[in-house]
Amino acid sequence: MYADVQGKQVFATTGGKPFDNRKPTVIFLHGSGLDHTFWGLHSRFFAFRNYAVLALDTPGHTNSAGPPLTSIEAMADWLNDVVEELDASNISLIAHSQGCLVALEFAARYPERLKSVSLVASGLATPVNDALIKAAEEDPEAAIAMMLGWGFGSAGHLHQGPIPGNSMVAGGRKVMRGNVPNELATDLKACNAYQNGRQAAAAIQAPVQVIIAGKDRMAPAKATADLVEHLPDPEVTLIEESGHMVPQEVPNQCRQLLRDFVFSNNPAT
């Protein structure tokens, strides 16, 4: 569905059910250069279990009008604009990678409507090396290859996707090709510049879940440990065999963890 937010078109898939703000809401936030389809194996599940679902395209990405936002803080404010425009309430945020930084910042700034926060494959910050940012600006195919190459674990590289016939890596590449060079480069710079993770984490009031991937090269163990240390009493789960792209690489395990956490902290009638 499309919504007009501050005069700009915002797209979200609602998981196959019309958005109904009387229901508890699950909002999905994607990572750098990606879009709502990243959550395809999760959004429909919640929509058909009586949640109002918004799997968003952040500004400039795929179906949402640009330009892309240049800071994590701006993305958090934009998310609040979306929430207010749609009058969503009882919100469970589910975020991956860059989306987690946005979720941290949103949770710290706008705690009123939040019921839970699920952070998948992230640290408190996401430092991005100069070579990747330069590639995103000047050689997007190389940047996409780096991100997908590092992002997916062996299941992705071996095209062992969870949907029969589908290739996770190729699907990701097609999505990212639609979001280069501006969106990806802007995302990466925003991640690199974000410094407020520690303070935001400490300020979160809602229950927090952290899902860590054992073979994550983009949010390695040291980074995720830092996140866990600064969150107030998070529920932490390690999925040993997954790379960074947890919701796609091990969707069934990931969905079960998200389900249990959201169902218990933000039950739908």
Add this chain to the structure above:
Amino acid sequence: MSRFLNFDTLSLHAGQIVDPVFGARAAPIYQTTSYVFPDTDTASSIFNLERGGHAYSRITNPTVGVLEQRIAALEGGSAAVCTASGMAATFCAITAILGQGDHIVASTQMYGGNISLMKNTLPRFGITATFVDPTDTDGFAKAIQDNTKLIYGELIGNPGLDILDLEAIGKIGADQHIPFMVDATFNTPYLCRCFDYGANMTIHSVTKWMGGHGVAIGGVVVDGGNFDWGATDKYPTITEPYAPFQGINLWEEFGPSAFATRIRAEAMRDFGPSMAPMNAFLLLQGLETLSLRMDKHLANTMELLDFLTNHDQVSWVNHPSLASHSSHELAQKYLPKGAGSIVSFGVKGGREAGKAFIENTELASHLANVGDAKTLVIHPATTTHSRIDAEALVAAGITEDMVRLSVGLEDVADIKADFETGFRAAKRIAKV
């Protein structure tokens, strides 16, 4: 693993999860119709497309899934759906997006079955086609009508072997928001990955070079994931709610694999042309050695081109690797490893001499197939293209004296010797 795997590695490994129970290294043959659900919630999730998984082998099967994901990986596509045959793949792919009142712009040089489908069968369903000479790139643009929803062709035309200008025709489609579907059977992804040049979907008869052994029939549709279905309202089967799955919007929810998902959700469910697990297993065995076989096919082809062009019983030889072929430059651009292993040639003495050649070869098998490990010969005018009319025969570049050769993997000296036997018989006929 942080770097992408190369073609030969993907040919062996892509799509397969090593059997977690017994550790079987080969992809197991899951010869089962159905699958036990662990609980009702999982069952409903699979039926509602909330999660991946298998419910019934008409729709998905684990062995077939390995083949699908391996082919998607080799093509660089976002998804693939295997079917019972190449023709089933073509039909499922077309009907996924076209219906009553829609129109196709297609190449004249295609497998006779494709031409017959579009000329004779699809019109009964309200789908019409305009056929265009594959070398007339502008002709594709001129043939587009308001109701055109597909551009279709074979990269290496059958049997004239003219090469489609993928980039130019892909641009015509992209400019007018019309998807470009390529039958890539003759090239396989080893010789050309058509998505790199503007194709949006590919079709393969996996029966041919991909399988390579001539033991199993199969087809596949590969979704390039690179067509913006949402740019117009012309493709409601992809962008509008689909009632059988609770109004799912495939474009919104599946993005780059929306087209393949439509085929899975509709064609496999409602038409049911599924690939048998045993066939998928057999085709996987062939696919493992695709590059090795293609290299040998190409090497033998080049040797035979030299042999045929210098043979006094041969009136003409047609192959895009020859400088004399009108598509030679395009072949070098799109098929730098080689332009496939189909050769057509004329036997001096016309129809009867050609017939004598075919009937007197012993190693070369006279049959209606291509892409086998074994060398094959046939007379298209009386067999593969016999169901199309005289005008279409001419348009397809088929002459009465034409022999179509599918070069196999035998020792090329033995193929030449076999052909000499055929040519001697043809010479006797020609002198009568």
